[in-house]
Amino acid sequence: MILLSLIFWLLNITIFLSVHLAKVENLALFAYPLTTFILVLTYLYPGKTVVQTANFEGMVSHIFLSLFATSTLCLAFLQSILLGLQNYYLRHRAPAALLKLLPPLQTMEGLLYVFLWLGLSCLSLALISGIWFQANHPELKHTPQIFLSLITWLIICTLLIGRYKLGWHLQKSVLGTTIGFALIFMSYFGTHL
Template sequence: MELLAVLAMAFYLLAAFACVHNLLNPQNQGRRYGLLAALFALALHGLWLFDTVVMVPGQNLSMLNVASIVSLIICLLMTILVSRFNVWLLMPVVYGFAGLLLATDYLLPSYYGMYLETRPAVLLHIGLGLMSYSLLVIACLLAILLGFLDNRLKKHKLTNLPAMPPLMTIERYLFRLIFVGVVLLTLSISSGLFFLQEMFSPGKAHKAILTILAWCVYVGLLWGHHRLGWRGRKVIWTSVAGSILLTLAYFGSRFVREVLLG
């Protein structure tokens, strides 16, 4: 299984390098090789996570394992997304970060056992939460890309960048992702309120509060865009703020408990 992790890291590195090469050589027609390397990395990463997380009985949902699962979901969705329209500027960061997280998880193994096979409601809650978080992180990346391209456009420096989709296209995909992410986040919060009695217990209440605050931020963003026509920096900074709140909710206390105090 160690070989799977090493090979996945190598293919992530190869995919990131191929994406950088394609960005520096826009006339190059070898993008499919970068995507092929990414697909190998995703498959190997998934197999390694399955062996690392799924145990009999129970599951090892340590902070790094969960972060690695999120990075796998983000890479998979971004690989699908990049084939629909050009967001190649983001792909070296996405693949590189996934490889870095995988390397960290491989080198610093930790354990946080759960038994989700006996608690399907908790499995549903966690699954919805991870999917919503992944989508909203991708939305945050698109928001940052939107801000970068808008800044370059104002300075008339877009000519030396590879072909990119129109800003309106990026913005449209951004709000679609935020909408779907908010729907899944709403279902995740609702499932927690209905099925998890300990959701607001001492030691866990801060996670619920931060998650609900992030939900309010995203709902406010959608409302502001629909009713008040919010665009530009308001959208970018609000999206980043919501992503930071969710990251603190999902990983803040786990980082303190498993890394700083572990």
């Protein structure tokens, strides 16, 4: 649970810092209640294991990169939900007041791809350091996490190539981001189950 609360802490910091660069206040509508829920769960069910990093030089930077990649991909996931809802409401002529709360569709889609690029960059660095740790310390046993993270990396690369080379838009972006986030989430939390 502590790991999940750290991811949401980084997510909220990213939203807070991004407000000055782009209109991301809408993401706070999802992020803040989720963060509150995660903090309550962390308080009720505190973790008992702590990652030992003393014997592994550079492990803290790998963990931070992994957490930042996950929180950025979580932001991309939340952005894709908003983008999907906005697209649905535009197609079904929802009340104009609801649509006025969100930036234009093109801006929302551009912001999604900014989050995906940032997430891909951090995930790439986290994968490189994770593969290095796995090769030098086979006792760590992070192979399932690396495998799921690699699949996520491939999905995000495919989304970005599809966007810029093939002109993919909304539905593929939303679906690909959702699958990518689900896999990266499973790589950190599902492998422990």
